[in-house]
Amino acid sequence: MGKFSKAGGREMPELNTSSLPDLVFAFLFFIMMVTTMREVTLKVVFRAPQATELQKLEKKSLVTFIYVGEPTPEFRKTMGTVTRVQLNDQFAEIDEIQDYIAQEKSSMNEEDQPFMTVSIKADKETKMGVITDIKQALREAYALKINYSANAGAAR
DSSP, X not given: OOOOOOTTOOOOOOOOOTXXXXXXXXXXXXXXXHXXXXXXXXXXXXXXXXXXXXXXOSOGGGEEEEEEEOBOTTTHHHHOSSOEEEETTEEEOGGGHHXXXXXXXXXSOTTTGGGOEEEEEEOTTOOHHHHHHHHHHHHHTTOOOEEEOOEEOOOO
């Protein structure tokens, strides 16, 4: 009988990793394309009213948002069910809107500041008194371009 010996000293060939960087960059590019970044975590309930005459905003980088509505269920224990204003990621009072607008304007380029638009995203059940108070605070902050967010509704 013959003997099989492993004296030949065969080695395992090295793995070719020359295409690995291409795969990593392709995967990274895919992730970057399909991922969306949320700017603000909503702390208020926002159900947009319906409207028929809508226009899309041109430059979203010049838009500052103010959210108005009831606090979400996780904040109702501490904040109650009264209509609240949210600026960025925190609750605020109406008298804080002027400082918020001044801060947003200062973060913009000087030539873009006159084109800043404030978009009010108010719940459809919000009382007009709250909206009027917000508009008055925006007027005092010289933020005169105001937009109301709404969903497309059926024409009557």
